Amino acid sequence: LLGIGTLFLYLGYFTQCFISESVIHSVHSKDPERISGFAGYYGQAFHYSAFAISSLFSAGLQHYFSSKWILFISTVLFAVYHLGFFHINSYYFYFSQVMMGFAYSLYNNGEGAYIAEHSSRRTVESNSGIETAAIYGMFFGVTLLAMLTFAFLPTKQYDSIASNSPRIIPSFKTQIKELAKTFVHPNMLLLFFTFLYMGILVSFFLGIYPTTLSFTASLVQDTYIVAFYSGAVGLAELSGGVFVRPMIKKLNKKRKLLVVMLVHVVVVISGTILFLLSVPERSTIEPNDGSSLLLKPNRYIACAIGYLIGMGDFTLTMARVIICQVAVPQNRNEVFSLTRIYQCISSCVVLFLSTYMTVTCWSTVLLTGMVIGVTTFLIVARNTSSETNKVSPVKNFFISKLNRKETSKEELAKTFVHPNMLLLFFTFLYMGILVSFFLGIYPTTLSFTASLVQDTYIVAFYSGAVGLAELSGGVFVRPMIKKLNKKRKLLVVMLVHVVVVISGTILFLLSVPERSTIEPNDGISLLLKPNRYIACAIGYLIGMGDFTLTMARVIICQVAVPQNRNEVFSLTRIYQCISSCVVLFLSTYMTVTCWSTVLLTGMVIGVTTFLIVARNTSSETNKVS
Known part of the structure; x- marks a missing residue:
């Protein structure tokens, strides 16, 4: 149910991410007074800023609400954002972006808590994989259905990770x-x-x-x-x-x-x-x-x-x-x-x-x-x-x-300076860059490239290719990886991630005109003529990169600092949205070459630090008496 509910939620969220900058740029060209031409970028920056701020305290709401109702509240706020596109207004747009940032923070805390409440250490990997496959596999549903789904989530805790941790819950x-x-x-x-x-x-x-x-x-x-x-x-x-x-x-x-x-x-x-x-x-x-x-x-x-x-x-x-x-x-x-x-x-x-x-x-x-x-x-x-x-x-x-009895803020501070979290800082900065790229930057280039303007369905094909990658990741990649030795699983996941992201970035560099990340232009690409097939190939490769990184994130967040899982989830999202916020503010100055360099450099650093943490946690697990 968690995977299905999240699937409904993400259909609306990811679809609007693919098209929001193009839609807003179109509205601006017709009525410049209504909204800024780059409001799609700036709005997401507001969204990630609110996400970062609210992540500092949203974990504490678990004292007041069960995880399923936190998920429900978050989907209500997502729905508030989508309503703004019936009549685009700059004030409502930016306000709803802030609300959605808070909603995303709530969602991530609720998701992490719900997985912890319904998973043992033996089943956490399979449960998170089931959820990921459902989310990205079919991409089917609407935000309203997500609200209803989360409202009926069962609340019983089994012999779970969360139920084995003592927790004092003050009354509201x-x-x-x-x-x-x-x-x-x-x-x-x-x-x-x-x-x-x-x-x-x-x-x-x-x-x-x-x-x-x-x-x-x-x-x-x-x-x-x-x-x-x-x-x-x-x-x-x-x-x-x-x-x-x-x-x-x-x-x-x-x-x-x-x-x-x-x-x-x-x-x-x-x-x-x-x-x-x-x-x-x-x-x-x-x-x-x-x-x-x-x-x-x-x-x-x-x-x-x-x-x-x-x-x-x-x-x-x-x-x-x-x-x-x-x-x-x-x-x-x-x-x-x-x-x-x-x-x-x-x-x-x-x-x-x-x-x-x-x-x-x-x-x-x-x-x-x-x-x-x-x-x-x-x-x-x-x-x-x-x-x-x-x-x-x-x-x-x-x-x-x-x-x-340490407060949640003290726990957050302890988690912040934990050696594993200091290393994962770079991994999740990179994840923020990757998410900003495939949700906002590349779909925008499809609208800004003159030779693709007449292909009105190219963004839909690109979106479908991303969804297909997530589906094939859940159906084929994940089962194959499950058969591997435990010590090698995360290594293979990240190896697949490196291969597909490098391939997708090279295609992006060779097929997109240099300034198409910044403004509409009729420039020529470096080597390959941009077309629907290349867009789908990039979508599939980057989608598979997102699937593998998300799969690895869910697992590492459970074991990096196991006694402070909620704080780990909050901090990883803070890191991710900080980098997203920065690159979105700078995106109006970042050309194709610049984006390719940032992506590949971030990947090398992020994957390296991730594997160090994976090795550390593996060693610690083997030492447990």
């Missing part, structure tokens, strides 16, 4: 009371302003400033400037972890947060001043050829702003993790949830208002928000430091007893 009423208590706690009332500011900062460096790079006339010809900016942000985050954090750790405990916020203030003020002086006034709103206040915008200034704002994000994120543990220590889960809510509220508000906010307005909002947010943060930091010093020995005893 109790959890609501705890959330309300946390909401009105003095420290949380103060942190409200800090996390409103954090939402503004994140919206600025992820969306607003990169947009100005495209809207500034003097930078239009620099097609790689956004990539350089993105790299500078990443370099800031990396150098923060490698250099800044170790230095701050050496400080006195009372001064750590103060120094972190001092660094934050310096870099954000510097970045905002550079932004104010180098970006034309209306470049946050519309394409224009206006002049900047003082500095001529260029690649180097963009990188400098990226590094400074990236370091600002690193320091604020570092401070957030610490303060969330001590602001209301007895309700850490609720604190994390509320801070995300505050952050999302401010992000939502500023993104809606961004069409009216000039460079000066953004600079003012950023600096004002920073002053208020940092001030309230430091007040809370001082309060918690004082309260910690006042704790009596008796209270310390009871707190130490209570703290032995």
